Amino acid sequence: xxxxxxxxxxxxxxxRLELTDExxxxxxxxxxxxxxxxxxxxxxxxxxxxxxxxSIPRFNVHREDVLHPSLAQSExxxxxxxxxxxxxxxxxxxxx
Amino acid sequence: xxxxxxxxxxxxxxxxxxxxVTAAEVTEAALARIAAVDDRVRAFLTVTEEAARAQAxxxxxxxxxxxxxxxxxxxxxAVKDNxxxxxxxxxxxxxxxxxxxxxxxxxxxxxxxxxxxxxxxxANLDEFAMGSSTENSAYGPSRNPWQLDRxxxxxxxGSAAAVAACETPVALGSDTGGSIRQPASLCGIVGLKPTYxxxxxYGLVAYASSLDQVGPLARCVDDAALVLSVIAGDDPLDSxxxxxxxxxxxxxxxxxxxxxxxxxxxxxxxxGVDPAVGxxxxxAVDRLCEEGAEAEECSxxxxxYCLSAYYIIAPAEASSNLARxxxxxxxxxxxxxxxxxxxxxxxxAEGFGAEVQQxxxxxxYALSAGYYDAYYRRAQQVRTLIRRDFDSAxxxxxxxVTPTSPTVAFPIGERADDPLAMKLADVCTLPxxxxxxxxxxxxxxxxxxxxxxxxxxxxxxxxxxxxRVAYAYEGLTDWHTRRPSL
Numbered sequence: 001x002x003x004x005x006x007x008x009x010x011x012x013x014x015x016r017l018e019l020t021d022e023x024x025x026x027x028x029x030x031x032x033x034x035x036x037x038x039x040x041x042x043x044x045x046x047x048x049x050x051x052x053x054x055s056i057p058r059f060n061v062h063r064e065d066v067l068h069p070s071l072a073q074s075e076x077x078x079x080x081x082x083x084x085x086x087x088x089x090x091x092x093x094x095x096x
Numbered sequence: 097x098x099x100x101x102x103x104x105x106x107x108x109x110x111x112x113x114x115x116x117v118t119a120a121e122v123t124e125a126a127l128a129r130i131a132a133v134d135d136r137v138r139a140f141l142t143v144t145e146e147a148a149r150a151q152a153x154x155x156x157x158x159x160x161x162x163x164x165x166x167x168x169x170x171x172x173x174a175v176k177d178n179x180x181x182x183x184x185x186x187x188x189x190x191x192x193x194x195x196x197x198x199x200x201x202x203x204x205x206x207x208x209x210x211x212x213x214x215x216x217x218x219a220n221l222d223e224f225a226m227g228s229s230t231e232n233s234a235y236g237p238s239r240n241p242w243q244l245d246r247x248x249x250x251x252x253x254g255s256a257a258a259v260a261a262c263e264t265p266v267a268l269g270s271d272t273g274g275s276i277r278q279p280a281s282l283c284g285i286v287g288l289k290p291t292y293x294x295x296x297x298y299g300l301v302a303y304a305s306s307l308d309q310v311g312p313l314a315r316c317v318d319d320a321a322l323v324l325s326v327i328a329g330d331d332p333l334d335s336x337x338x339x340x341x342x343x344x345x346x347x348x349x350x351x352x353x354x355x356x357x358x359x360x361x362x363x364x365x366x367x368g369v370d371p372a373v374g375x376x377x378x379x380a381v382d383r384l385c386e387e388g389a390e391a392e393e394c395s396x397x398x399x400x401y402c403l404s405a406y407y408i409i410a411p412a413e414a415s416s417n418l419a420r421x422x423x424x425x426x427x428x429x430x431x432x433x434x435x436x437x438x439x440x441x442x443x444x445a446e447g448f449g450a451e452v453q454q455x456x457x458x459x460x461y462a463l464s465a466g467y468y469d470a471y472y473r474r475a476q477q478v479r480t481l482i483r484r485d486f487d488s489a490x491x492x493x494x495x496x497v498t499p500t501s502p503t504v505a506f507p508i509g510e511r512a513d514d515p516l517a518m519k520l521a522d523v524c525t526l527p528x529x530x531x532x533x534x535x536x537x538x539x540x541x542x543x544x545x546x547x548x549x550x551x552x553x554x555x556x557x558x559x560x561x562x563x564r565v566a567y568a569y570e571g572l573t574d575w576h577t578r579r580p581s582l
Contacts, residue, residue, distance in 0.1 A: 007362065008457075010551075011457055011460050011461045011464070012457065013441075014460050014464060015415060015439060015444075015453075015456045015457055015460040016419075016422070016440040016441050016444050017444050017445050017448070017453055017456065017457070018438070018441035018442045018444075018445040019445060019453075021451075023445075023453075026450070027453060027454055027457055030454050030515055030523050031454065031457055031461070033515075033516055034407060034454075034458060034515075034516065037403070037404060037405055037407070037516065038404040038405075038407060038408060038471075038475075040401060040404055040465070041401060041404050041405060041408075041471075041474050041475065041478060042470070042474070044401060044474075044478060044481075046474060046477040046478065046481070049477040049480050049481065050477070050480055051473055051476030051477050051479070051480060052476050052477075052479040052480045052483055053293070053306060053476060054306050054336070054532070055292050055306070055479075055483060055530070055531055055532025055533075055556075056248070056291065056292045056293045056336075056337060056338060056532045056556060057339065058293070058335070061335040063332040071199050071200065073582070075199040076195065078199065079195075079196055079197060079199075079426035079427070080424070080425060080426060080427070081423060081424070081426075081427070081429035084430070088424050088425060090424055090436055090439070091433065091435055091436045091438075092435075092436075093435075093436050
């Protein structure tokens with residue numbers, strides 16, 4: 001099934017991608033092409049088949065609870081586009 | 097060609113440790129080779145001359161003072177640029193990480209260094225390892241050393257091109273759907289994806305976490321075995337890593353294939369696979385049978401659904417993994433924006449290339465409310481069917497042998513505007529990631545001067561069986577000794 005332009009807009013918004021009309025049109029075409037290709041999966045009978053999340057399942061992986069040196073705050077912030085007073089700077093989220 | 101650059105990793109390590117050559121000499125030769133050919137091959141995004149010289153010096157000092165030196169003493173390596181390297185820019189081939197300098201090393205990078213290896217640079221890749229040609233790299237494509245107007249494959253195309261062009265004897269790549277094996281095949285070298293959980297992914301920038309594995313690329317089977325022995329093993333920093341003993345993979349060198357049972361699954365020779373490629377692979381199987389192996393055709397019926405299931409699962413996981421690029425913690429941040437949502441939306445629109453955006457869109461859609469069962473859950477159920485097919489095949493056969501890539505290297509630009517055609521390049525390699533099993537690609541011939549690869553699959557943690565067949569075939573042929581003229 002093909003996605004409408006409004007549905008594409010909403011997917012782009014969920015994905016946090018600000019696409020131009022032209023980009024949305026191109027991405028929509030490619031996405032619909034791929035959805036047409038994967039449509040074949042709908043025809044398979046998978047009743048009662050357990051899903052595989054990991055091919056080599058592991059459960060409850062524990063390690064010794066020991067201290068390891070961690071990165072210095074300055075190292076962690078070194079790659080931030082904007083940092084101040086030991087914090088990441090983000091746009092204002094809460095209005096006055 | 098500069099001296100030493102044609103040597104294998106094991107030759108280099110042996111001669112460095114015996115004092116016959118110095119790590120400094122070998123490193124200078126690799127750097128000279130890079131300077132001589134990489135403007136044409138474009139395998140590297142970053143060359144780390146100074147750090148490499150310092151590391152070589154440290155190895156030479158250890159040798160001179162009689163200290164213990166590792167199995168890769170003085171061996172130059174290229175590292176795919178989605179593996180974190182402390183103090184060295186790691187771009188993932190993306191405009192969203194133009195100047196990201198990791199504060200820590202990936203575990204595999206640490207293990208290489210502890211083994212005495214000398215990293216000479218970071219290799220080009222498709223953006224975030226999404227692609228099959230390196231054409232999705234924001235920094236331009238790498239070239240196939242056999243024919244410079246063709247792709248080297250991908251996504252570890254820079255790693256494969258560096259090894260094929262004798263810039264380094266070995267390299268590290270990552271493989272989510274074929275990203276080590278397919279470029280190895282297209283560049284005429286050896287590349288292997290280990291069992292899921294065999295090698296730590298700590299410090300590998302995540303693409304699709306249930307499929308990603310790190311592995312070696314090399315010019316001979318023995319070097320691939322050597323590097324795997326170094327990087328494999330449990331890591332408390334990666335909870336998917338499995339605590340299983342790491343065997344000496346090189347011990348299978350002389351074992352031969354007498355009595356081994358080889359399955360040849362017909363789905364891998366079907367429509368879309370160049371019949372000439374299939375013929376070379378079948379000829380290789382015949383050659384192994386002359387040495388005492390027994391081969392039989394078999395079938396993995398669910399494999400034909402693999403591409404569809406993969407292109408739900410991998411993008412779904414990618415859309416989640418790539419949510420971290422928000423313009424706050426690291427990487428690109430849009431210069432102008434409206435509010436915090438607007439900041440993320442514009443940053444990601446400017447930073448991600450078209451293919452990455454596409455996969456994020458597909459994944460977001462497949463995971464969104466109301467579609468999860470129809471897409472993601474169903475794809476995971478199909479994955480169970482694929483695993484079952486492999487389980488029953490491995491009840492009858494020791495290994496499965498197939499082509500690695502359906503075609504030889506294609507011209508740069510040919511598939512760039514046709515993402516679906518590009519995705520078909522991985523049709524023979526995807527099933528291995530979906531099943532979590534190991535597989536190796538080794539050269540098995542040439543078509544019009546371009547290399548063809550043979551893929552050997554083994555059951556989970558059956559790397560030794562896989563190596564046994566790879567060693568035997570390589571020993572019977574001289575494909576791996578041929579070099580492109582550059």
